[in-house]
Amino acid sequence: MGRHKERKMSVNIEDKLFLDRFHVNEEPHIRIVDDVKCMNKCEDQPCLYFCPANVYRLEKDHIVAAYEGCLECGSCRIGCPLLNIEWKFPVGGYGVSHRFG
């Protein structure tokens, strides 16, 4: 663990997401159900770390979900300790489209 941190580097996730093709729908497919819970009841806020697309970002007094770059793994849906994230599939044809897969 400690050792891993030594080698930890700052990675620009935007550069990685830039490689992918997204069809962004205006209607978000992710919704944080209760903003207050994230700040008052969730000590670890693991979504800020495990999300592979860094969708979840801490702003002053709440967590925002930048759904546009979601890679649709589904981890937040079952990994939110309070099950406070509503995650649906994007509307048919929208979201990420892999070219290689």
Added chain:
Amino acid sequence: MQEEFDVAIVGAGPAGISASHILAGKGIKTIVFERGEYPGAKNISGGVLYGHDLAGIVPGFIERGCPVERNIVESRLWYLSRDGGYSVSFMDKAFRERLSFNAFTVGRAKFDRWFAEEAKKKGALVASGTVVTDLLRDADNRVIGVGTDRPDGNVKAKVVLLADGINSVLAAKTGFRSEPKPSDIALAVKEVIEISEDMINERFNVDPGQGTTIEIIGEITGGMDGIAVIYTNKKTLSLCIGANLSDFMKNKIKPYEMLEAFKTHPMVAPLIKGGQSKEYMAHWIAEGGYDAMPQLCGDGYLIAGDSAMLFNALHREGSNMAITSGRYAANTILEAFDKGDFSRNGLKGYPERLQSSYIIKDLKKYRRFNSFRLHHHEFFTLFPKLSGFAAREMLTVDGVSKKDKQRAILKKMKEEFSIFKMLRIVWGGIRSVK
């Protein structure tokens, strides 16, 4: 629209498309719903497919234009410490002759599209860009079709095959399968890196068209229960790294930072040097095994592939199980049409076929493997560190006698861990996969 089909299949991945091949080939009116822009748009695997299972659906798949990247002739296993590691490798010329295409790499966006096109030629209808949002049920709770996100998008069917993958929102909503627990899932990220075809041949010591897989565990996953792989494609490499989701939740490690650190490991960096990243993806892996499997069929429906959690976590086999479970599902559906019975009882040939096949036998064999790993993180922390230290010491020529080196290694091991406990863990590991 309220159109009526014999069979509605949810998901145009290996399981769903395999079933559609067989059903449409027998004249059964079959529709496959795919939420992606095209089949494969949402699908990811490390990238290895298995010829035996695919030939059960498309005999002569190579001649029929299957988009193969490379035929796998060599399998390597790496056990990595932070600065180096052990490598074991097996290659056999049988894999380029008699056993050619036993295993081969594919890019799923291309493969799934081809596979679906072949099914269309047999008469299957593939409706891309369509999300199945609900199951239609009659008064007796039998499944009688699907609801979609198209306007007037209900479609009736005598049987529904659920092949919608590991991340199934439909499962969560309708309860045909319970939501997986974080400990039943690995979260993996993948990057496709382009280098030239010649460079891959040189760096992996393979002839054109032939390839290598590398499966990797060790300190690379930051102490979490995880795995990485490097697979050769025609002119790209697939790099994947992942760990159990419950470990990610505890450890506050970002998947993409773990991936970048992996790329700088001294055994990995030379292989990808000069490469250009082409795509970045994330997906779940079903690691729960036998005990995480849902009920495999009910009145009017069956479940196949990842959706049914059919995955062998030790051997990294899943796409083969998807293809073959799709075939069994289709054969069972054909029987049900003969009998005119689409109830759970009429579909019970499906779990029976799975039970007597390698699929359930393998899942049973490795039933305890997942929980064993989750309870022994030493395999990802202390053991690779100590084994790396031991090999480095023995290989360092510095005037110290080998006996003294052995003593120093044993002393260091005892400082960090009881030898007795280590033996007990190794024994437990063997038992979990025996």
